[in-house]
Amino acid sequence: MILNRRRFLQMASGSLAAMMLPQGSLLARARRGSDRPNFLWISTEDISPDLGCYSDAYAVTPNVDRLAAEGVRYDNVFSHSGVCAPTRSGIITGMYPTTIGTHHMRCAGVPPHEVKCFPEYLRAAGYYCTNNSKTDYQFDPPLTAWDESNGSAHWRNRPKDKPFFAVINFTTTHESQIRNRSEAMLKRLASLSPTERHDPAKAQLPPYYPDTPEVRRDWAQYYDIITLMDKQVQQVLDDLEADGLADDTIVWFWGDHGRGLPRAKRWIYDSGLRVPLIVRVPPKWRKLAMPDQPQAVGPGTVNDDLIAFIDFAPTMLSLAGVEIPSHMQGRAFLGSRKAEPREYIFAARDRMDEAYDLIRAVRDKRFKYIRNYMWYVTRGQDIRYMNEMPTMQAMRRLHAEGKLVGPQKQYFEPIKPIEELYDTVSDPHEINNLVGDPAYAETLHRLRRVHEQWYRDTGDVGLIPEPIFDELKRPGGQYETASPPVVVKRTGGSADGSVVTMACATHGASIAYRIGGDPKGRTGWLLYARPVSLGSGETLYAKACRIGFRDSDLLTYRPGDPVAEAAGPKERDHWRDRLDASDVRQRLRTLKELDHKGADAMHSYLLYLEDAEPSVRYWAVVGLHAAGRLTADIAFARSAVKARLADASVVVRVAAAHAMCDWGTEGDGLPVLAAALKHPTDKARMLAIVALDKLGPKAQPALEQIRAAAEDPDDYVKRVALTVLSRFDGA
Incomplete structure (x- = not known):
């Protein structure tokens, strides 16, 4: 990782906010x-x-x-x-x-x-x-x-x-x-x-x-x-x-x-x-x-x-x-x-509104390499907001009528290539994929390596399924609140406390302050970067702020009020630390290399179904599901995936249920998807409704639950449900 954790922690642990x-x-x-x-x-x-x-x-x-x-x-x-x-x-x-x-x-x-x-x-x-x-x-x-x-x-x-x-x-x-x-x-x-x-x-x-x-x-x-x-x-x-x-x-x-x-x-x-x-x-x-x-x-x-x-x-x-x-x-x-x-x-595409995808790109001055980690998903997924554009409506109408020609068809291809390579000089619109051209094999290999190195060096978290990542970064969906700032003793400072030094125990927190004024207002706050001078009778208000946290309670201080010895270090275990301490990202990357083997990878995916990490089990099920599209020989995988319907992780259950429905056993999969629509986590419900969307007519028995999802408090869940219902209503 390129993050300089040691230097930061040395500064932040019980230190003055100004030192940051x-x-x-x-x-x-x-x-x-x-x-x-x-x-x-x-x-x-x-x-x-x-x-x-x-x-x-x-x-x-x-x-x-x-x-x-x-x-x-x-x-x-x-x-x-x-x-x-x-x-x-x-x-x-x-x-x-x-x-x-x-x-x-x-x-x-x-x-x-x-x-x-x-x-x-x-x-x-x-x-x-x-x-x-x-x-x-x-x-x-x-x-x-x-x-x-x-x-x-x-x-x-x-x-x-x-x-x-x-x-x-x-x-x-x-x-x-x-x-x-x-x-x-x-x-x-x-x-x-x-x-x-x-x-x-x-x-x-x-x-x-x-x-x-x-x-x-x-x-x-x-x-x-x-x-x-x-x-x-x-x-x-x-x-x-x-x-x-x-x-x-x-x-x-x-x-x-x-x-x-x-x-x-x-x-x-x-x-x-x-x-x-x-x-x-x-x-x-x-x-x-x-x-x-x-x-x-x-x-x-x-x-x-x-x-x-x-x-x-x-x-x-x-x-x-x-x-x-x-x-x-x-x-x-x-x-x-x-x-x-x-x-x-480098560039990335992840969830766009209600459409899940996972794409990475690397480009030099001439060539663009694209890695489609969800190659089995069409580019033409529905996004209700995007569908309001007349151009998009025309494209969809002509696609349905079979009237698109040449490069116009690319957007609606049922699956994407696992890799794309374009010469942006001779092909600025990026419509001629060079991956299969031997003349560009060396370029493909070079940019593929660069992408893989970037994935490692930058700590790319894209392969962690969103519901799992949400829980990792904010357990129970609860926001942390920054610790209130305190006024601390200042060596060589004024005896009457008119020159104020502040600190905060929360790692990464900054301090906003104002002298007098409305302490509840959003404007007029100054950034604390050096000791503050207070005049006689003036009141200092301060809050600690950290990105992704709730602001702290308000500090109110007047010269002569008690001061603290120090802020007191408040150790917090951040998701980045936990993730960097594990090898889950590398295991996921290794697993996703099986994409290149197509149907031949199915037996390899089975080895990952018992992994301790739900992220790994999820992508193993997804891999089996996707590879199963390329072969008729899925019987040996069906029982293994069926066992995942009772997985401890909702994301694995949803992935398994989606596969089972696609493989003709809707009676096993639809109840699991319907149950997931009631999950307390919005992104778990999102995965479930997206799976139902992709099932098309097979989702009909879950119509009642889909109608309920159209009233979901999460806007994206609601959007997908409405899209599904519009298809049923138009059928």
């Missing part, structure tokens, strides 16, 4: 705000590099194009996920979601103790940090992450002469707006001039889309809303100029993942991962950004280095002169701590 933040030169720099740049991030949602400055002749983006002419256009920038929440989780922490356990869409993560939102390091260095206003980090942002995070957050709210890091996020280009035909949207689109509107007839569609009026209209409106966003970008830049800050501010413009259309968003093809990034560096900061080659960030430059989203956090710290924490997995591409360019980027 970069010190030394950082504090000196914090006193000299004028010698540091401001930072402005302008982020937009769901767009690929479909901009004029990226040589897209269909695009109308004069303002972003102008920004690119004034700065650096990065041509090889990639998300680690094709959807917003896992993407933003990695950006804000500088770590892979598959390492910190925030990989499933809309999960509630409990990252390892050392993980923080990177703006906290900037705040400790004296920056005023604002976010307007999307978070979507797969955890609630702690009070210590931002000075402001709301729809009114702005650099203009900062104290005088304080450097700032401001994020402004536009939702104009979100997937939902491509299909938006409301009166309000039509009015916004009507505000575009005729030369700014995009003619559907002139659209150049990817080869995996059918050429229909619905698809062309979606494609044109996608470009229209990019043009609307382009105008918003210029307004922000105008505001920066009007405030006299343009010469002191490094501006980033980027998209959070690929375009919000089928086979792009949610997928880890380049259409879902590759994004625009433009960085404008004012002249006075170019040597700071590229000490050895300041002209490389001058106007109109282009950079083709591979850049990953997890590189954003360390790059920001590098530009601000802040030490990059050793646990961060990204590497800086600008600033005094700039690293060597990376050779590969």
Whole structure:
């Protein structure tokens, strides 16, 4: 593992919270705000590099194009996920979601103790940090992450002469707006001039889309809303100029993942991962950004280095002169701590809303390798939200009618290849799988090895079934609460307690404080990074915060109140520690290598059915079920799988029941699935309803239980149940 556990535990065990933040030169720099740049991030949602400055002749983006002419256009920038929440989780922490356990869409993560939102390091260095206003980090942002995070957050709210890091996020280009035909949207689109509107007839569609009026209209409106966003970008830049800050501010413009259309968003093809990034560096900061080659960030430059989203956090710290924490997995591409360019980027797809999948990818500048760990699942799974897109509806309709041709069929293939390999230079749409081509055998072998090494080095937890992982990270579904901070004795401090030093026993906790004001408010909290001075009669309020935990109770302190000797170490056993101490991940990886043996692996899977770890038993049953599709000789496996219907783990029972139903013994399997629909754990119910969905007409005897699931408190369980019912009702 690359996590520096020893160093962190040495600092955190009973230590001052301030010790967790970069010190030394950082504090000196914090006193000299004028010698540091401001930072402005302008982020937009769901767009690929479909901009004029990226040589897209269909695009109308004069303002972003102008920004690119004034700065650096990065041509090889990639998300680690094709959807917003896992993407933003990695950006804000500088770590892979598959390492910190925030990989499933809309999960509630409990990252390892050392993980923080990177703006906290900037705040400790004296920056005023604002976010307007999307978070979507797969955890609630702690009070210590931002000075402001709301729809009114702005650099203009900062104290005088304080450097700032401001994020402004536009939702104009979100997937939902491509299909938006409301009166309000039509009015916004009507505000575009005729030369700014995009003619559907002139659209150049990817080869995996059918050429229909619905698809062309979606494609044109996608470009229209990019043009609307382009105008918003210029307004922000105008505001920066009007405030006299343009010469002191490094501006980033980027998209959070690929375009919000089928086979792009949610997928880890380049259409879902590759994004625009433009960085404008004012002249006075170019040597700071590229000490050895300041002209490389001058106007109109282009950079083709591979850049990953997890590189954003360390790059920001590098530009601000802040030490990059050793646990961060990204590497800086600008600033005094700039690293060597990376050779590969990595990406993952796990549960997307109500659709389970497990895909990993590694890419160099030319080739993309994809490993489908759930190869037996079609790409064309139902996601109700995605199905609202007219393009998706057209694809499904034409597929049902047998009218899709060529690459258009790929999305609906009943199973996926175990491995995919694409030459992204000659095949940018990734439709020609080279895995079987002997000419690319060496490339396949190289990228396969790189993927396997990344799985090991980053501690990828994707093979732990979600219900098991949820219990591992948060036993009983119960949130932990951070210990309240305490005021501790300070060597050489004031006798009257007017200079306050605080500590917290919870590993990884930060402390938010305020002097006076409303102790219940969400805004106005400062980050504790050094001793606090209190005036006579002033009251200090403080809370401890840790990502994935509930905030602590409130500390209230006035000069002269009693102080503690120390915080007192509070040892907690984190899921990452427990997982790293076992070999379960490696056993799972070894088991999944049996995918390559097809039906010949069935006897090997049987050996894993008695494993002590339910995760291993689960994948053994799934492996038998999947391999059984490739052979008629399943009789010897049926009795072994049937025995797992009484397994101690609900995930194993569900997997076994699904297999038994597929193998023609619904009488054995359906009662188990129906019982699992009543399980207290939402993701266990999710697995059960997904299995019933995949059974098709065989699920009919469980219709009553499926109707009950349509009222489930978990939205994803409800969505799948409604999809199943819609099929029965339409039959």
